[in-house]
Amino acid sequence: GESVGLHLPTLSVQEGDNSIINCAYSNSASDYFIWYKQESGKGPQFIIDIRSNMDKRQGQRVTVLLNKTVKHLSLQIAATQPGDSAVYFCAENTGRRALTFGSGTRLQVQP
Amino acid sequence: GAVVSQHPSRVICKSGTSVKIECRSLDFQATTMFWYRQFPKKSLMLMATSNEGSKATYEQGVEKDKFLINHASLTLSTLTVTSAHPEDSSFYICSARVLSGTGGLETQYFGPGTRLLVL
Numbered sequence: 001g002e003s004v005g006l007h008l009p010t011l012s013v014q015e016g017d018n019s020i021i022n023c024a025y026s027n028s029a030s031d032y033f034i035w036y037k038q039e040s041g042k043g044p045q046f047i048i049d050i051r052s053n054m055d056k057r058q059g060q061r062v063t064v065l066l067n068k069t070v071k072h073l074s075l076q077i078a079a080t081q082p083g084d085s086a087v088y089f090c091a092e093n094t095g096r097r098a099l100t101f102g103s104g105t106r107l108q109v110q111p
Numbered sequence: 112g113a114v115v116s117q118h119p120s121r122v123i124c125k126s127g128t129s130v131k132i133e134c135r136s137l138d139f140q141a142t143t144m145f146w147y148r149q150f151p152k153k154s155l156m157l158m159a160t161s162n163e164g165s166k167a168t169y170e171q172g173v174e175k176d177k178f179l180i181n182h183a184s185l186t187l188s189t190l191t192v193t194s195a196h197p198e199d200s201s202f203y204i205c206s207a208r209v210l211s212g213t214g215g216l217e218t219q220y221f222g223p224g225t226r227l228l229v230l
Contacts, residue, residue: 034218043117043204043221044155089154098145099206099219101154 012108019077021105023090026071032093035064035075038104039086047075047088077107085109113139113209117222124195125230132190132225134205140185141207145219146178149202161188195229202226 013019025033031052036044048059050066050073057064063076073090087106091099114137124130134144142163147155159180160168167180177199179191192199206219 032218036221041224041226043115043206043224046218046220049218098157098160100157103154 009103010106010108012110013080014110015080015082017080019075019080019084019107019109021075021077021088021107023073023075023102024071025073025090025092025102027092027100028068028071030092033064033066033073034091034093034099035062035073036089036091036101037084037086038089044089080107080109082109082111113207113220115205115207115220115222117205117225119225120223121226121228123228123230126196127194129191129193130195130227132192132203132205132227134188134190134207134222136186136207139207139209141188141209142185143208144182144188145206145208146180146188146190147204147206149204149224151202155204158190163188192227195227197229200227200229 011021034049035047037047038044048057048062048064050057050064052068055066061078065074075088077084085108087104089104090102116135116137118133122130144161146158148158149155157170158173158178159170161180161182163182163185169175177193179193182188202224204221204224206221208217208219
């Protein structure tokens with residue numbers, strides 16, 4: 001069935017380095033994507049979103065890239081900080097206005 | 112940004128009892144809220160869509176008689192786990208749908224979650 005998934009379950013980076021978290025999706029009809037950050041024991045926190053008519057969007061220290069040709073989404077975090085350690089989920093708008101979540105990538109920032 | 116609260120943050124109950132979890136949108140009105148369930152180290156699984164003033168829409172495999180959802184106002188949705196059993200122990204998270212800043216598309220903001228432990 002249609003799904004949203006992530007390539008890497010765990011990503012370990014050094015503090016100050018840039019992080020790239022990837023996500024593959026299979027529903028070509030999806031037109032809206034969101035990245036969430038979830039810290040242990042907390043609910044997901046909205047980071048950044050992107051529509052399918054865009055291929056790049058930037059926020060504060062974060063950039064989301066969308067490649068519709070290969071159905072790939074990535075989240076780039078610049079100058080990664082210890083506070084960025086969390087699980088990151090990509091989510092896809094299914095058209096039912098309910099989100100479908102990927103399996104998540106755990107980001108570990110080493111001091 | 113939009114703030115969503117949940118209460119309680121954690122609850123321990125005996126098997127066979129019922130537990131009610133509240134989800135509130137604090138600074139906006141939400142005609143639609145969603146309830147998710149999350150197991151340890153797993154992703155979020157949508158349980159149901161809660162619509163203000165109408166019946167909830169449940170995902171396949173979710174028992175509507177076991178997970179009762181009520182969305183009586185534009186700022187409150189409740190999830191009641193009836194006759195709870197240990198396998199119902201999980202992290203329950205609600206979200207509220209809001210208009211995002213990206214061309215008016217609707218995104219979701221999440222509550223902090225409720226940890227349920229059924230003994």
